[in-house]
Amino acid sequence: MFKPLHNYVLLERINEETTTAGGIIIPDNAREKPSRGRVIAAGPGLYDGDELIPMTVKTDDIVLFAKWASSANEIKLDGRDYVLIRETDILGIID
Numbered sequence: 133m134f135k136p137l138h139n140y141v142l143l144e145r146i147n148e149e150t151t152t153a154g155g156i157i158i159p160d161n162a163r164e165k166p167s168r169g170r171v172i173a174a175g176p177g178l179y180d181g182d183e184l185i186p187m188t189v190k191t192d193d194i195v196l197f198a199k200w201a202s203s204a205n206e207i208k209l210d211g212r213d214y215v216l217i218r219e220t221d222i223l224g225i226i227d
Contacts, residue, residue, distance in 0.1 A: 139176050144170060146170060169194070169195055170195075171194075171195060172214065195223075204217045
């Protein structure tokens with residue numbers, strides 16, 4: 133399995149609804165990439181001098197992340213698509 137370093141988080145995108153509230157089906161090419169994801173793995177945190185600042189997110193958290201995050205990298209592992217992103221580009225945890 134993949135283990136991110138520092139403050140990086142490996143996310144699996146959660147697909148959004150393909151139909152609007154009015155019943156209109158949104159085609160694949162018109163849909164935006166979802167900005168929700170499930171945490172697959174997280175690094176240990178970021179060092180500030182000699183002190184480790186631990187990660188806030190943990191495995192299996194559902195998070196909302198910035199759509200245009202500068203740190204987002206699309207990667208493929210074992211045939212599956214993931215997003216590798218810095219924790220600071222995660223906007224929040226969804227309960």
